[in-house]
Amino acid sequence: MAFHYRNLSFFLSLLSLSTLSALSLSAFSPVDNYLVDCGSTVDSTVDYRRFVPDSSISARSLSLRNENPNPNSPQIYRTARVFRQPSKYEFPIRDEGTHMVRLHFQSFNSCNLDWNSAQFHVLVNGFVALKVSNFGGGDVLGPIVKEYLIWVGSGKLVIHFVPDKKSNFAFVNAIEVISAPKDLIADTAMFVNSEKVLGFDGLAKQALQVVHRVNVGGPKVTPFNDSLWRTWITDDEFFNSGFGSKRIYFGGRIKYQEGGASREVGPDNVYNSARVIRSTNASIPNMNMTWVFPAIGGYKYLVRMHFCDIASISLGLLYFNVYVNGNLAYEDLDLSKATNYMLASPFYADFVVDGDDSDSLTVSVGPSNASVPFAIDGILNGIEIMKLNNSVGSLVGEHCAEWVLRSWPKAHVSLLVPLIAAACVLLSLSVVTRRRIMKKKEFVAWTKLPVDVSEVNAKHGNTQP
Ligand SMILES: *[C@@H]1O[C@H](CO)[C@@H](O)[C@H](O)[C@H]1NC(C)=O
Ligand SMILES: *[C@@H]1O[C@H](CO)[C@@H](O)[C@H](O)[C@H]1NC(C)=O
Ligand SMILES: *[C@@H]1O[C@H](CO)[C@@H](O)[C@H](O)[C@H]1NC(C)=O
Numbered sequence: 036m037a038f039h040y041r042n043l044s045f046f047l048s049l050l051s052l053s054t055l056s057a058l059s060l061s062a063f064s065p066v067d068n069y070l071v072d073c074g075s076t077v078d079s080t081v082d083y084r085r086f087v088p089d090s091s092i093s094a095r096s097l098s099l100r101n102e103n104p105n106p107n108s109p110q111i112y113r114t115a116r117v118f119r120q121p122s123k124y125e126f127p128i129r130d131e132g133t134h135m136v137r138l139h140f141q142s143f144n145s146c147n148l149d150w151n152s153a154q155f156h157v158l159v160n161g162f163v164a165l166k167v168s169n170f171g172g173g174d175v176l177g178p179i180v181k182e183y184l185i186w187v188g189s190g191k192l193v194i195h196f197v198p199d200k201k202s203n204f205a206f207v208n209a210i211e212v213i214s215a216p217k218d219l220i221a222d223t224a225m226f227v228n229s230e231k232v233l234g235f236d237g238l239a240k241q242a243l244q245v246v247h248r249v250n251v252g253g254p255k256v257t258p259f260n261d262s263l264w265r266t267w268i269t270d271d272e273f274f275n276s277g278f279g280s281k282r283i284y285f286g287g288r289i290k291y292q293e294g295g296a297s298r299e300v301g302p303d304n305v306y307n308s309a310r311v312i313r314s315t316n317a318s319i320p321n322m323n324m325t326w327v328f329p330a331i332g333g334y335k336y337l338v339r340m341h342f343c344d345i346a347s348i349s350l351g352l353l354y355f356n357v358y359v360n361g362n363l364a365y366e367d368l369d370l371s372k373a374t375n376y377m378l379a380s381p382f383y384a385d386f387v388v389d390g391d392d393s394d395s396l397t398v399s400v401g402p403s404n405a406s407v408p409f410a411i412d413g414i415l416n417g418i419e420i421m422k423l424n425n426s427v428g429s430l431v432g433e434h435c436a437e438w439v440l441r442s443w444p445k446a447h448v449s450l451l452v453p454l455i456a457a458a459c460v461l462l463s464l465s466v467v468t469r470r471r472i473m474k475k476k477e478f479v480a481w482t483k484l485p486v487d488v489s490e491v492n493a494k495h496g497n498t499q500p
């Protein structure tokens with residue numbers, strides 16, 4: 036699969052100091068927080084987050100510097116690490132559970148490097164996360180950010196970069212590995228198909244790739260305004276129908292509650308905008324609001340819908356139906372009840388669906404039999420769509436991680452000199468955990484890698500999730 040650059044969540048946000056004090060109530064501070072500026076020799080700062088360089092002791096990986104960077108481009112995109120052999124990064128993990136992994140890619144002009152040869156797989160803890168076969172066809176593209184949610188049970192998270200052939204290379208510009216808040220991915224969701232809605236268990240242990248993350252009815256939300264440094268794009272390109280619906284903005288305070296959606300699940304900037312269906316007279320509009328997302332068939336998808344009643348004038352007036360892929364997923368959703376009778380309090384619902392041959396996924400919201408006239412009869416604030424790994428543990432095809440590692444030409448692997456012993460250099464790294472407050476909270480040690488994978492390691496590496 037080639038890179039889909041329409042799906043990108045990229046950010047080039049310049050921060051404005053005046054917004055620093057605007058919002059900063061979250062106390063989330065990740066236990067594991069690795070920010071790596073690959074191929075660099077100096078620290079880089081993006082939105083008050085410090086990315087540290089990786090080392091370059093391996094002769095088989097190359098660090099590249101963009102000699103003519105775009106002055107608006109964040110520092111992390113000015114260097115890259117290039118791998119001509121299977122290579123890996125290992126991150127010691129202290130906090131068992133779901134981790135967010137972000138991989139940043141940005142090609143740039145550089146002599147001696149033909150970006151068409153960038154053909155590779157990326158494996159994350161035994162899952163095939165990414166297959167790159169055509170990086171922009173020679174054009175300079177990006178930045179492209181790929182985001183994953185991966186459960187880490189053992190003490191480390193391993194990211195392999197595996198070129199397809201001897202003549203190919205792999206590369207990466209920056210890597211983030213961050214422990215997710217415990218409430219980010221619940222283990223159960225509702226599985227929805229044309230016959231029924233039933234429980235889906237074991238969600239937390241699936242490898243999830245974020246494919247769409249949209250702020251319904253509102254502006255783009257950049258990592259600067261998201262407590263987990265996510266990007267939420269606008270819903271304009273996905274909003275398909277909803278004649279008569281309206282966008283709304285809420286200037287008040289979002290009331291996060293214990294047990295409800297936390298600020299880490301969705302930031303204020305997502306919950307304070309929405310699209311709504313409103314009835315202005317005695318008849319309830321006979322309509323839905325519908326969003327259509329590209330989603331390749333053959334995988335299951337987690338559809339997370341974010342709701343926050345910022346539109347009703349009082350409690351108990353908003354009831355509506357929720358549909359996923361045309362199937363009724365939630366009938367007569369009563370947000371007052373779901374939020375323990377508080378307006379402007381966020382709620383989210385997780386649905387798992389099978390992606391089908393249409394390669395698209397639809398989400399609709401519309402009035403239900405319980406809807407009330409002269410009131411709001413449907414609302415949606417945000418949508419996230421994440422792909423689940425398939426039965427061979429891949430997010431990008433029918434080959435498992437072992438197959439990818441074994442497909443590297445054997446004769447060549449034997450020429451590799453294992454450099455693992457030499458590569459274990461510890462260094463302290465200060466982590467800016469609260470970028471808005473700019474307070475250094477803790478120090479983490481990590482192994483300074485990448486390390487070339489010898490044949491032995493490639494076969495016996497940690498390929499189990
Ligand atoms: C952050 O959010 C505030 C308030 O919504 C907005 O004014 C500001 O432009 C945002 N900043 C960035 C960098 O997105
Ligand atoms: C109610 O309002 C809608 C749209 O404003 C209109 O199409 C409809 O005819 C109205 N219904 C009645 C009963 O007035
Ligand atoms: C709303 O969408 C659902 C699911 O696709 C469909 O069954 C229903 O008829 C739609 N309602 C309207 C008024 O189009």
Ligand SMILES: *[C@@H]1O[C@H](CO)[C@@H](O)[C@H](O)[C@H]1NC(C)=O
Nearest residue numbers: 356366367402403404405406
């Ligand atoms: C809602 O109304 C439709 C059409 O009148 C009906 O078929 C359906 O059974 C109703 N649903 C409930 C839960 O009453």
Ligand SMILES: *[C@@H]1O[C@H](CO)[C@@H](O)[C@H](O)[C@H]1NC(C)=O
Nearest residue numbers: 241335423424425426428500
């Ligand atoms: C994802 O991978 C895990 C581990 O390999 C496996 O148990 C699970 O069934 C896979 N998920 C799906 C939806 O096939």
